[in-house]
Each structure stands twice: as structure tokens, then as C-alpha cells.
Amino acid sequence: MRRGDLRGRGGVIIIEGDSGTGKTRLLEEVVRKRPDGLRVLRGWGDPDTQGVQLAPLLSAMLATEPPMVHAETMRELLNTTDARFWVLQELENILQRAAVTAPLLIALDDLQWADDLTVLALRSLGRRLSTERILWMVVSRTRGLKPAVRETILHLQEQGATVVPLPPLAPDAVGELTRDVVGAEPHDDLLAELAYAGGHPMLLKELLHGWKEEGVIAIREGTAYLAGIGLPPARLTDLIGNRLARLSPGARDLVESAALFGRSVDIGHLARLLDQPPSALLDPLMEAQEADLLDGEQEVVRFRHDLIHDVVIADWPADLCRTLRRRIADLLLESGRSASEVGPMLCEVATPGDLEAVEILRRAARNSPPARPEPQQRSLAGHWSWCRRLPPTERRSPRRRPCCSGRTVRPRRPNG
Secondary structure, three states: OOHHHHOOOOEEEEEEOOOOOOHHHHHHHHHHOOOOOOEEEEEEOOHHHOOOOOHHHHHHHHOOOOOOOOHHHHHHHHOOOOHHHHHHHHHHHHHHHHHHHOOEEEEEEOHHHOOHHHHHHHHHHHHHOOOOOEEEEEEEOOOOOOHHHHHHHHHHHHOOOEEEEOOOOOHHHHHHHHHHHHOOEEOHHHHHHHHHHOOOHHHHHHHHHHHHHOOOEEEEOOEEEEOOOOOOOHHHHHHHHHHHHOOOHHHHHHHHHHHHHOOEEEHHHHHHHHOOOHHHHHHHHHHHHHOOOEEEEOOEEEEOOHHHHHHHHHOOOHHHHHHHHHHHHHHHHHOOOOHHHHHHHHHHHOOOOOHHHHHHHHHHHHOOOOOOOOHHHHHHHHHHHHHHHOOHHHOOOOOOOOOOOOOOOOOOOOOO
């Protein structure tokens, strides 16, 4: 960004991405490398202050030297009739006068947690001050947004705002990040294990630093290898566990129960398992979204990342997990899911003597096309015939993995 970019015209830049993808870091770099003479107003959305009107914007304007606004004046305006009109008018006048002296960069982080009046100010003033030397740079997540935030971002894009998306890291970038952290060229096996993080920068860093701390990464002749089983390190499981521990009991039950279904679950099925109406899950789901654990889109709840799911499911006691997942298999069949869809879950949780599960697996295998069956169907057919050949006490999954997880995960350390 050059100072000339703000000469005679303003604009809006929106940095979008999932939590932990480096949005705040990018904003900080822009602020740090700003050209001389550019005045910066820096504000943050906060989940604890969403009820405070204009908190991000006013805190940024009060932090300047001297303050750009008078706190008492703004307090009086906020308490007047038609407060929104007068507050926006006052802010427009203040920013317009300030831009005459020096170009402004208004940097607002975590827009998803901003109050409605701040969101309205961005939407309104971004347009009304577009001919001034004022650049708005806002950071927002892409999912789990309040309607007002989502609609404002769409409106700004329609008005010509520049969007800077931060997608997952490409393989070359993952390799570069790995070299920076471990100080050596990563072996292909290490990079293959890191693919589990899906290119997510924060999760990649937690994996790499955790494995270094636990001595799992070994360096030989300038190449970094994974010297042991690539379990998620304690620092990562503790990070996810702490997020879970801060939830209300209802939200924690929602997340833990959702994990029993897999990476995603229909909200109606989750409500049946919890014996609650779907509408009762909306507030706990919003809380889990704000904690960066779940996403909710239409009628489906998804974990933000496979790693989060696997850490959560690993904390379930194995016997209880198996019992509940067997109940879930019945629930899914009752809702109309086919035997082939439910079969993989039964492969993991069915116990010796479960004749109903055997019949479902037999039906799933029988429904497999004789020519070039799908890999999942071949697995079902092979697993059923394999189970039938073994004594009851040894009818376990040939993959020999924990029944509650698609991946071996260490238990989280208890809090405190």
C-alpha cells in the first residue's frame, strides 16, 4: 500500500478467512509497514462487548493523540432520539476533517464480533466518505457470521470493495512453513502427515511446534523426519480442550454429541440424540461457532476441522462411545439412510452377537454392484465376510483403530 493510493479517494479492503489463517497477522503487517504520514485508527470486535454500541470504532478514535472524539459528546448522542442518524453524522464530520490533515487507515479486526451500529457505520460511512483519503481495512471470518455482518460484506463488495481471501496454504507454502519451524528440509513422510492439517496455518504450527517439543521430529543429514507416531501433540489437544472447557454445559454437550456422528451431522439427527427440539440447539450452536469449534450451514453442523473432531471424540470412554454410536446407527436407519451409508459406522461399533448389525452389513454388501464396486462397498463386503469367519471374540475391525475415531489421538490432559 502506497500513500498515493489514498490521494483524493478512499476505499474498503476486506480480509476474509477462517480462524487461524493469518488475517490479523496480515493486518498487523500492513499497519507496521504503513507509509509515513498515514494516520492509523485501530479497533477490534470482541464477543464480550457486542452489546456496546460503536465499541470498536470509538475505542480506535479515543486512542489517538489527541482523541478524535469527545467521549461525553458521543455518550449524549447515543442517548438521543434518532441516535443512529446523529451519531453517524458526527462521525462523518470528524473523519472528514481529519482526512484533510492526513490520510487515514481505519483498521477494524474481528468484524464478526462487532456491534450492529459499528457494522452500520462501516456500511454507511465507507460509501459516504469514498471521495476522502480514508481507507477502511476490515478483517472478518467467512463462516458463522451474523446476518448484519454478512449482508454488509456483500453490500460493500457490490459497491466495489476489494476482497483479500486467505485460503488454506498450498503444498509449497506448507513446505516453506515446515522448513522455517524445524530448520531442515522436510521428508515426504512428514509432509504427508502434515496434510492432516489441511493447509491451516495455525494447526500446522501447533503440530510442528508440539512435535518438536515432544521429540517426535528427528533431523538427519539436513532432513526432518517423523521419528514416531504422528499423534496430535499435547499442546494442540490442550488448545482444543480449553476451548471446549470454556463452553456452557449445553454447548459442550452439543459439540461432544456432534462428534459421535462424524465430521458432520444433520441438526435434526443431533436434536433427536439430545432429545431436544432443533430450535433449542441454536444458541449452543452459536456459542460453539464463536469458539471456533463448529460451523452451521442450513441444516448441517460441521466441525471446523478434522483435527478438532478427532480430539473431541477421543475423550469419549470407548464403551460409552460404542453404545451411543450403535444407537446413532439405528437412528440414521430409521430416518431413511441406506444400509450402505450406515454400514461403515456399524463396522466400528457392532459387538459379537449383534445379529441385526450382521444383517445390515450383509444387505449393504449384497447391494454392491458386481462390477467395479465403490471402495466403500468393497470394504463393507470384505468386512462382513471377514467377520463371519472369525470366532465372536475376535470380530474386530481389520483396521484395528479406536471405535470412536478415524485416527488415533492421545487423550486430552485434564484441566487444572
